[in-house]
Amino acid sequence: MDTRTRIQEVALELFTEHGYEKTSLREVAERLGVTKAALYYHFKSKEEIVASIVEDRIQVMDELIRWAETQPPGVETRRVLLSRYAEDLFGRNRFPVMRFFEQNQTVLKSLSAGLQMRERLIRFAHLLAGPGQSAENEVRAALAIFAVHSTFFAMRPEVPAHERHAVALKVAFELLDRIAEVEAESEKVDAAHR
Structure with a gap:
């Protein structure tokens, strides 16, 4: 290291x-x-340390966003994108980073890197939702992201990390699958009106 x-x-x-x-x-x-x-x-300074941690995460987000922009929209792309997000930003013992972010929201808000991370999360949610989505589906995409975030604070501490990860992805995929269901329902309605 x-x-x-x-x-x-x-x-x-x-x-x-x-x-x-x-x-x-x-x-x-x-x-x-x-x-x-x-x-x-x-x-x-301490600020430089925190900024460097956030900047490292922004680089990962940028790579994921670039990848997603080259993929066809759809269920499989959404699932792969969210799985990569979960692994790249939350996997491999990244619990301390997320714990710090959870406990220090005010510090992050005061750093330009924190604002940049927020912008990336918004772009990421739009990519997960897909083009031209309803407000409901955009909320589903954002909630899918936060389902992944829940692995470190919404579950009992005694739940093993791998189990937390699996449960969070399961819930996130349910939200993403609902986006696909709504898209299919909308397409049926549109086809019926033609």
């Missing part, structure tokens, strides 16, 4: 344990076992 990633992980641990505002860069350096000067080489 590179130094930058290790700093991010340790900072997240401390921000989650003690709170973002109550954690100093000195404490991050001490937990890492490095000097404050060595930490400054990578990050000059």
